[in-house]
Amino acid sequence: MGPVIVKKEREVLTGCAPKRLAYPFVAIGAVVTLLSCGGEDTTTTPPAVEPSRPAQISIEPGEFAVTAGETVRLKGVVLDQRGKHMFDAELTWATSDPAIATVDTAGIVTGVREGKATLSATAAAISATAAATVRSQDRNNLIDLLNSAGGGDWTNRENWDSDEPVGTWYGVEANADGRVTTLRLSDNGLSGRLPADLGDIAFLTELHVDGNEGLSGPIPFSLSELDLQQLQYAGTMLCTVRDEGFRAWLDAIPAREGDFIACNEERSDLMKLYEAMGGDDWTYSGNWGSNAPLDSWFGIEVNSAGRVTEIDLNRNGLTGEVPAEIKYFPHLRLLRLDYNQLEGEVPPEIGLLTELRRMDIDGNRFTGRIPPEFGNLVKLKELWMGGNNMSGPIPSEFGNLASLEDLHLYEAPFSGSIPEEFGALTELRVLRIEATRIDGVFSNTEMSLNRGRCEKVRPEPGAGGS
Numbered sequence: 001m002g003p004v005i006v007k008k009e010r011e012v013l014t015g016c017a018p019k020r021l022a023y024p025f026v027a028i029g030a031v032v033t034l035l036s037c038g039g040e041d042t043t044t045t046p047p048a049v050e051p052s053r054p055a056q057i058s059i060e061p062g063e064f065a066v067t068a069g070e071t072v073r074l075k076g077v078v079l080d081q082r083g084k085h086m087f088d089a090e091l092t093w094a095t096s097d098p099a100i101a102t103v104d105t106a107g108i109v110t111g112v113r114e115g116k117a118t119l120s121a122t123a124a125a126i127s128a129t130a131a132a133t134v135r136s137q138d139r140n141n142l143i144d145l146l147n148s149a150g151g152g153d154w155t156n157r158e159n160w161d162s163d164e165p166v167g168t169w170y171g172v173e174a175n176a177d178g179r180v181t182t183l184r185l186s187d188n189g190l191s192g193r194l195p196a197d198l199g200d201i202a203f204l205t206e207l208h209v210d211g212n213e214g215l216s217g218p219i220p221f222s223l224s225e226l227d228l229q230q231l232q233y234a235g236t237m238l239c240t241v242r243d244e245g246f247r248a249w250l251d252a253i254p255a256r257e258g259d260f261i262a263c264n265e266e267r268s269d270l271m272k273l274y275e276a277m278g279g280d281d282w283t284y285s286g287n288w289g290s291n292a293p294l295d296s297w298f299g300i301e302v303n304s305a306g307r308v309t310e311i312d313l314n315r316n317g318l319t320g321e322v323p324a325e326i327k328y329f330p331h332l333r334l335l336r337l338d339y340n341q342l343e344g345e346v347p348p349e350i351g352l353l354t355e356l357r358r359m360d361i362d363g364n365r366f367t368g369r370i371p372p373e374f375g376n377l378v379k380l381k382e383l384w385m386g387g388n389n390m391s392g393p394i395p396s397e398f399g400n401l402a403s404l405e406d407l408h409l410y411e412a413p414f415s416g417s418i419p420e421e422f423g424a425l426t427e428l429r430v431l432r433i434e435a436t437r438i439d440g441v442f443s444n445t446e447m448s449l450n451r452g453r454c455e456k457v458r459p460e461p462g463a464g465g466s
Contacts, residue, residue, distance in 0.1 A: 052080035114178025136178035150191035193217035233258035278319035339363035386410035
């Protein structure tokens with residue numbers, strides 16, 4: 001028997017009004033057909049979209065300053081007619097004055113020389129501009145001078161630290177490119193120091209800072225790179241660094257006025273002593289190498305001006321040799337290096353320490369002869385040199401030591417005789433020459449001139465410059 005077909009009505013929802021449909025009901029299966037609402041075409045064509053076009057441009061930053069020789073990158077922001085960013089918009093960059101500032105296709109601006117310029121960016125028919133101030137290459141060096149030399153208290157500081165051309169700043173003269181050629185700051189209340197980079201003002205030919213009593217510290221070494229024609233610093237406390245080439249440069253300046261005052265470099269000179277004489281192994285080395293005041297360094301005393309007057313490192317484990325830098329302590333009155341393990345020859349440069357009153361170098365391992373330069377120590381009262389391996393005669397120059405009261409040469413292979421010049425040492429009280437090869441017999445003349453006040457004595461065990 002075949003399938004039974006039954007006709008049946010059913011509502012079909014098609015999104016339109018419900019319809020009554022008749023369809024055969026098949027017992028085995030069913031087929032459903034969805035019908036549309038009518039037969040008309042409902043497809044619509046979207047309206048045409050207007051292509052994006054530049055409608056607005058801005059430049060970031062819109063105003064800026066750049067130093068000649070340096071660069072700044074500008075950013076052009078382009079919006080279309082809908083206010084949306086056009087990241088792929090092509091920009092054309094231009095400058096109003098390429099002698100002041102240039103700009104490349106990427107918007108990178110390079111300062112050329114001091115002045116003002118306008119930079120523009122264009123896309124289609126739309127453009128924008130930015131204002132550029134190009135500063136002198138010397139501006140930062142002038143600001144360093146202002147800050148270092150007490151600019152806040154200057155008598156006149158018109159236009160300093162402004163964006164006005166540096167040639168309009170008080171006391172400053174500049175060429176057409178804004179490079180400083182002259183500084184005239186005489187009697188202007190400068191104080192403090194001249195900055196170390198002052199010599200970076202490459203076109204500077206005249207420097208006038210005279211009459212500024214508060215100005216001190218070293219004349220900047222960097223100035224020696226310049227062809228200065230005038231340097232006026234009289235009436236200041238500016239000093240000169242210890243360098244023969246620098247001094248020769250100063251001497252060669254056609255118009256120079258100012259005193260040669262040696263700079264105090266004693267802190268670094270003390271460290272040269274420290275390094276040469278085994279400072280890392282000293283028994284005591286408190287504050288050496290630190291920024292603490294020098295008079296807090298172990299064994300160091302200074303005067304009211306901060307200059308070293310005493311170096312007392314007696315029995316402190318010193319080794320190595322005494323360096324020539326010992327000569328750089330012109331105010332030294334006491335030098336005690338006794339009873340250490342120092343060796344080598346005693347540097348003749350000690351003879352430059354003409355303020356010395358007492359020197360103790362006994363009890364070491366020094367070799368060589370007594371430097372005749374010691375005869376320059378005319379203020380010396382006590383000299384202890386015994387207990388070393390030094391040899392040779394007593395220099396006749398010792399006859400110049402008019403203030404000498406005590407001379408200790410014991411237990412060392414010195415030889416020869418006592419110089420006749422000793423007859424001039426009217427202040428000499430003690431001469432210790434035991435255990436030496438010195439002829440200890442005084443001539444009648446020597447004894448007469450010394451009024452019998454020289455004594456040949458034997459030291460106590462362990463004695464010396466104690």
